[in-house]
Amino acid sequence: MTETLADFRRRVADFLAHHGCPAGAAPSRSRRPADHVAAARVHQRALADAGLAGITWPVEVGGLGLGPEYRQAFAEESAGFETFSAVFTIGLGMCGPVLLALGTADQRSRYLPPLLRADEVWCQLFSEPGAGSDLAGLTTTAVPDDDGGWRIRGQKVWTTYAHHSDRALLLARTDPGKAKHRGITMFVLDMTAPGVTVRPLRQATGDAEFNEVFLDDVRVGPDDVVGAVDEGWRAATLMLMNERVALADNPIGSPVTLDAVVALANRTGRTTDPVVRKAVADAYVAQQQAELFARRIAGEVRVGRDPGALASIGKLAAGRLATQVSALALEVAGPDAVAWDPADPDGGLWAYGELYAPSLSIAGGTEQIQRTVLGERVLGLPREPQADRDVPFRELRRG
Amino acid sequence: MTPYTDEHDQLRASVRGLVRTDRSRARENTGHDVTLWRRMCDELGVAGLAIPEVQGGAGFGVVELAVVAEEVGRANLPSPFLTTAVAGLALAAAGEDVGAIARGERLATVSFSPDGRHVPDGDVADVLVLVDVTGASVEVVELGGVPRTALTTMDLTRGQAHLDLRGAPRREIDVPAHRVAALAATLLACEQIGGAERVLETSTAYASQRVQFGRPVGSFQAVKHLLADMLVDLELARSAQQHAVALAADTGTSAPVLDAASRTARAACSRAFTRISSDGIRVHGGIGYTWEHDAHLYFRRARASAVLFTPGDDADRLAAYAGLAS
Numbered sequence: 052m053t054e055t056l057a058d059f060r061r062r063v064a065d066f067l068a069h070h071g072c073p074a075g076a077a078p079s080r081s082r083r084p085a086d087h088v089a090a091a092r093v094h095q096r097a098l099a100d101a102g103l104a105g106i107t108w109p110v111e112v113g114g115l116g117l118g119p120e121y122r123q124a125f126a127e128e129s130a131g132f133e134t135f136s137a138v139f140t141i142g143l144g145m146c147g148p149v150l151l152a153l154g155t156a157d158q159r160s161r162y163l164p165p166l167l168r169a170d171e172v173w174c175q176l177f178s179e180p181g182a183g184s185d186l187a188g189l190t191t192t193a194v195p196d197d198d199g200g201w202r203i204r205g206q207k208v209w210t211t212y213a214h215h216s217d218r219a220l221l222l223a224r225t226d227p228g229k230a231k232h233r234g235i236t237m238f239v240l241d242m243t244a245p246g247v248t249v250r251p252l253r254q255a256t257g258d259a260e261f262n263e264v265f266l267d268d269v270r271v272g273p274d275d276v277v278g279a280v281d282e283g284w285r286a287a288t289l290m291l292m293n294e295r296v297a298l299a300d301n302p303i304g305s306p307v308t309l310d311a312v313v314a315l316a317n318r319t320g321r322t323t324d325p326v327v328r329k330a331v332a333d334a335y336v337a338q339q340q341a342e343l344f345a346r347r348i349a350g351e352v353r354v355g356r357d358p359g360a361l362a363s364i365g366k367l368a369a370g371r372l373a374t375q376v377s378a379l380a381l382e383v384a385g386p387d388a389v390a391w392d393p394a395d396p397d398g399g400l401w402a403y404g405e406l407y408a409p410s411l412s413i414a415g416g417t418e419q420i421q422r423t424v425l426g427e428r429v430l431g432l433p434r435e436p437q438a439d440r441d442v443p444f445r446e447l448r449r450g
Numbered sequence: 451m452t453p454y455t456d457e458h459d460q461l462r463a464s465v466r467g468l469v470r471t472d473r474s475r476a477r478e479n480t481g482h483d484v485t486l487w488r489r490m491c492d493e494l495g496v497a498g499l500a501i502p503e504v505q506g507g508a509g510f511g512v513v514e515l516a517v518v519a520e521e522v523g524r525a526n527l528p529s530p531f532l533t534t535a536v537a538g539l540a541l542a543a544a545g546e547d548v549g550a551i552a553r554g555e556r557l558a559t560v561s562f563s564p565d566g567r568h569v570p571d572g573d574v575a576d577v578l579v580l581v582d583v584t585g586a587s588v589e590v591v592e593l594g595g596v597p598r599t600a601l602t603t604m605d606l607t608r609g610q611a612h613l614d615l616r617g618a619p620r621r622e623i624d625v626p627a628h629r630v631a632a633l634a635a636t637l638l639a640c641e642q643i644g645g646a647e648r649v650l651e652t653s654t655a656y657a658s659q660r661v662q663f664g665r666p667v668g669s670f671q672a673v674k675h676l677l678a679d680m681l682v683d684l685e686l687a688r689s690a691q692q693h694a695v696a697l698a699a700d701t702g703t704s705a706p707v708l709d710a711a712s713r714t715a716r717a718a719c720s721r722a723f724t725r726i727s728s729d730g731i732r733v734h735g736g737i738g739y740t741w742e743h744d745a746h747l748y749f750r751r752a753r754a755s756a757v758l759f760t761p762g763d764d765a766d767r768l769a770a771y772a773g774l775a776s
Contacts (some may be wrong), residue, residue, distance in 0.1 A: 085706070096571070111468040128590060161692060239717055310773065313772050313773040313774050314773070317773070317774065317775045322774050322775045323776075324776065325765075326767055327768040327769075327774075328766055328774060329765045329769075330767075330768075331768075331769040331772050331774050332717075332764065332765040332768035332769045332772065333765075334716050334772070335714070335768050335769065335771060335772035336690075336717045336718050336721075336768060338772075339690055339714045339718070340686040340687065340690050340714075340718050341686065342690055343689035343690055343692075343693050344685060344686050346689075347452075347689055347692075361685070362680050364685050364686065367682050368682065368686055419675065421678075422671075422674065422675040422678035423671065423674060423675070423678070425678040425681055425682070426668070426674035426675065426677055426678045427674070429681060430650075430654045430677055430678070430681060431654070431658070432657060432666075432668040432669065432674050432677065433658060433665070433666045433668055433669040434669060435669055435670075435671065436665070436669070444525065447698065
């Protein structure tokens, strides 16, 4: 018999009371990244042991087989607690649903249970130095081996948490004679396989959450194809749709919140300055709109609808808001924002936020790509003329 | 999430069918379209929509008023709907005789300026609800013998007048000032969303048709991204507006929560409508800047609406709601 929503809520609340990590109490993602990932694994394993992992996943792969309303109840109960979404959005929010939808029975039973327990952390090997906004222009190749397997050669980049990951879903070109979207295949990749080299990239903030990944004749078996050969673009689209859903559930925002800036202004006595009051009011209105819009989208997602292209609005709003709030922080903090005593534990926060903000305008599709998506898919405006449609990939101009 | 149901869609369709109007209806300080107003009242009962049935209204609520306000804004309709709906509901809540207002035969209006200046629809209204939010008092003023100066207005769709209230008969009525203020701000936000939505639609249609350099101009990123930004502004503001409507419709909403949400909605929708109607002119190019086209009429209404019902302390109050000490 299905557990009632009320019983489920009680179980979640009980779990959080014993094992929950209050937001902000976990090791800092930025300053202690390895400890953050380790804490995330412990947390996810405890969730699985308590029978609370994979709420909407089928029972046969270790999930609870419950409806989206239970995921909503979980989200409501865990307000104020750390969810480690930065570590798990890709594996649990994106790779898992793709394997559920397109994976073979073997792939599902082999990969999903350890993914759910965080025994294996997953990453996404999609973007390349020459294929960012134009992902379908990727040039990493998978060449058939004699025994039905493949050899993969190429370079990936911006791979979040690759250096902490055990496995990946990878896109590679399997037929350069077909048009760009049609000759791509998705594979499961073991990150410890010979020929995989991960090199962390230092970001503008100084953190190293993402990586370059070099693939030098990496061998994958015939069983590692996800979906059908040459139909990887469909799998990639499904994965990106799940990214929108996951981000609607757990939006990634700036570490500098308006609340923190207001608290700073209250501490430093900048509360009667009319310029500060006006700027705080403006930021408050922007924050309210972004939050209420995110709630609108999350409501759609939790009743099982794809937020579709409208999720692009949420992304643009988050980027704008982060820029506005971090600029306000610098205004309020003054010279302390850009130079601080190394002994001050909160010293670099405002500078960090200011350096973090531009990433929200690029990661997961640049602002310009989001605007094009909104213009074409929501407003129905005519598309830009395309020079690369229906041309064999090997004949396309690249660079 | 949205406060609207299927029945609201039907109401919306009825109002839209009736007010579908051409821009020649934009008054040039000659008064609103009286014939259309009579039909809106006789056929749809818009003037008394939220007034209880025992007082001569239809007994619906704030959500229904929101639907009509959005449609009035969409059509950029010169109409006393907004002011008479807000003032009528305040008078009804105070137990006043509102039968003629519910029928749309008497026009009520609402103002927040104690000196009687810049009263919206003050050129045509019969009775004024004067709200003092700071002093938490509401007065009703009969306008029969009050000297008025109808103003020349930037917005050609909503009149204003300076009223000489010295010696006018006035008395206090028992209705919470903050609720009247919240309703005025919220319904104004609805009008603004309706107008912004219409401007985005016409601008998108124009950019899809208009061909230059052998392509529809909407296929150029410079134009496409401008329209996408208009969409972002619209949908973000709409979230704030729908939230305010839901809270205003709930009589259990506390005063500070209602005040924060309605001020946020007004600020968000004022900015969104201003930007969208201004960019709407740009998308249309030269034709959008002429009297041949109604783009400028929406822009005029957006600029005037952005300073309507504003008590002047929005920045201060919104900063306080963000947690900033006074």
